[in-house]
Amino acid sequence: MTAAKSDICIWVVGASGGIGAAVVSRWLKEPRARVVAISSQTATTAIGGQSPGLIQVECDYSEQAIERTVSELLDKELLPDYVVLAGGLLHDGAQVAPERQLEQLDRAAMHAVFDANVVVPSLWLRALAKPLRQSARCVVAALSARVGSIGDNSLGGWYSYRSSKAGLNMVLRSAAIELKRRAKGVKLIAFHPGTTDTALSKPFQRSVPAEKLFSPGYVADCLVGLMQSATVDGELSFLDYAGKRIPW
């Protein structure tokens, strides 16, 4: 499927996730939206139903698969106007879990968290850097987290997850500086969704007051609104669901 000139094209990476799937559904409500739902999972009606605007793509997030996916989508004239990097890892129910103390650090678990939260989003930026030079306007939002804020960290713990999100923010900041020269139409956002009711937050929801536990649909509305109204200013914005700036 190729996109007609008046269509808007959105790529959502990590489309099977709680937030990723809600973002796909939200973008599909926009008129003339072509939504590319990219996932490590096999195509399924659980992502975006059977909407005619939906294109599902499977990708295992290896370097080659990411490069191939980008190149195939561009061959189909699906240069994105919006990109949401919605994947990420906090725990896997087995070896990976947020650490409460230093003794719980585990090399393999830390690598897994950094791979999902820093390396994979960075590889998507790498693959998109050249193509996005052709964009008049493209807003790229990566799912970060407030716990990645160094200034905001008063509780400690969660070493791997916190440091991976801080690392993601730094990659995005450097990318914003580089793309300001190389791809002037690109705006980057590091987005904190708030605690959202998904598999990722499930084991940690007990201490969260009901009004502070957001539905994925609400968070998707917030994110899409922020992306649509974003000004292309060559900066990275670190924003929460309400559009409020978070300290680095």
Ligand SMILES: NC(=O)c1ccc[n+]([C@@H]2O[C@H](COP(=O)([O-])OP(=O)(O)OC[C@H]3O[C@@H](n4cnc5c(N)ncnc54)[C@H](OP(=O)(O)O)[C@@H]3O)[C@@H](O)[C@H]2O)c1
């Ligand atoms: N939920 C919250 O309260 C909350 C709060 C703050 C920040 N966030 C951030 O929001 C993002 C989405 O979280 P979520 O709540 O939607 O989590 P989720 O439901 O667990 O979805 C995460 C998705 O990330 C992808 N993924 C999983 N392991 C991966 C790996 N090793 N490498 C690359 N991608 C992987 C998978 O999507 P595919 O299989 O489709 O690729 C998975 O479905 C994450 O970056 C998370 O850190 C969430």
